[in-house]
Each structure stands twice: as C-alpha cells, then as structure tokens.
Amino acid sequence: MPRARPKPSVDAVVIGRNEGARLVACLQSLQGQVRRVIYVDSGSTDGSVEAAQRLGAEVVALNMALPFTAARARNAGLKELRGNPPDYVQFLDGDCVLREGWVERASKFLTENLRAAVVCGRRRERHPEASVYNTLIDHEWDTPVGEAKACGGDALMRRAALEQVGGFNPGLIAGEEPELCVRLRQAGWTVWRLDAAMTRHDARILRFGQWWKRSRRAGHAFAEGAALHGG
Numbered sequence: 001m002p003r004a005r006p007k008p009s010v011d012a013v014v015i016g017r018n019e020g021a022r023l024v025a026c027l028q029s030l031q032g033q034v035r036r037v038i039y040v041d042s043g044s045t046d047g048s049v050e051a052a053q054r055l056g057a058e059v060v061a062l063n064m065a066l067p068f069t070a071a072r073a074r075n076a077g078l079k080e081l082r083g084n085p086p087d088y089v090q091f092l093d094g095d096c097v098l099r100e101g102w103v104e105r106a107s108k109f110l111t112e113n114l115r116a117a118v119v120c121g122r123r124r125e126r127h128p129e130a131s132v133y134n135t136l137i138d139h140e141w142d143t144p145v146g147e148a149k150a151c152g153g154d155a156l157m158r159r160a161a162l163e164q165v166g167g168f169n170p171g172l173i174a175g176e177e178p179e180l181c182v183r184l185r186q187a188g189w190t191v192w193r194l195d196a197a198m199t200r201h202d203a204r205i206l207r208f209g210q211w212w213k214r215s216r217r218a219g220h221a222f223a224e225g226a227a228l229h230g231g
Helices: 021-030 048-054 070-080 102-112 132-140 159-165 176-186 208-229
Strands: 010-016 037-041 058-061 088-093 096-098 116-125 146-148 155-158 190-201
Touching (some): 021 048, 088 096, 088 102, 088 159, 116 132, 176 190
C-alpha cells in the first residue's frame, strides 16, 4: 500500500506599517491556517509590533535608515523562515484578512501541480460601496481564472521557486509581484489564479488625492517593469 504524502508546511509573511486594528484582524485570520507567522514592520508608531507579538507572530523590524520597499520587507520575512523552511509561503499585506479554507485549497493545488510556483485567488475590497475608488479597486482585482502572468501582494508561493530566482527585487518601489512572476515564468515556473475566495482588503480610498497617488505608483511600476524586461 503506498505511503500517504506528508502534508506540506505553510508559513506566512505579513508586512505592514501603522495598520492598527486592520493588522490585528489580519493576524487573527491566519491562526489555525499556517504554522508560523512572520510580521515585518516598517517603522510603525501605533503599537503594531506589540500587537503582533501578543498574537504570537514573530516580529522583524526593518532598519528604516535604509530605503524602504515592500519587496525588501517581503524578502526580510522570507529570510527569517530559512532556519526552519516551509514548503509554501503565504504572503499577505497587513490590511488584508485571509479567508478561511484558502490555504488548504491553494496548498493542494501547488502539491498537485509541481511546476506551479504561485497561486492566488479572489481578493475583494471590504467596503466597495464606500467610494467609487473602492469600487474600481474591487473590479480591478477580478482577474481571469486559470494560468496567469502575475499575482498581487496576497498569494501562496512555493518557497523553493522563490529561492531559485532570488526572491523579490528590493529596488522596486511598487509592482514587485508582477516582476517576480516574470522571472519565475522565465525559469519555467507557472502562475495560477483560482476561482476561490482568498482575502478581504481594506483600501479606505475615499478621496481623489489618495486614488491619484495610487495610480502614479502603479504607472511607475509599469514603467520600471518595462525598463527591466521590455514588453
């Protein structure tokens, strides 16, 4: 009789700065779904570090004397896992809540699809009715199901694939996930979007100025990606 395949290990890396109650909800949603939680803090002054520690997360405080990027924070979390490396890593922004059952379904997909490096699901805005900007964001995240070219900040990733390509590019101020996916696909890995609820996000974009700042960052990310990889 064939031996049962061992259940893959899954750890989480959460990044954030001054997320307050949103971070608490994020970390609580991970309880029971992952083995370890690494929280990478980028200079919070609202008690986020203490709150994360109370909830059992291992905290990495970035040296803010160096230029901050989300990619740098994600890499710091990934480095912290190397002493007892997991099979898969769930990346999550501190303003997001992980949906129950997502890790189990996504882990099963990676286990059954050995060339898949990244799997993501449906990220929903928590309050799409609060503003036209929140509504637009919620529609933006409704990407096609199936094999994809890229993922966003919330995704389950195969740790060995991340290590193979050197992790995230810390020099990018935005768009680090699509750029990573380009390198993964160049190395022969695949990226997938499942028809499954993954996270709820709390953007709180209520004014045009907030939307404009986000749009400028997105444009900068597209330009950097094109400069690095062309079309």
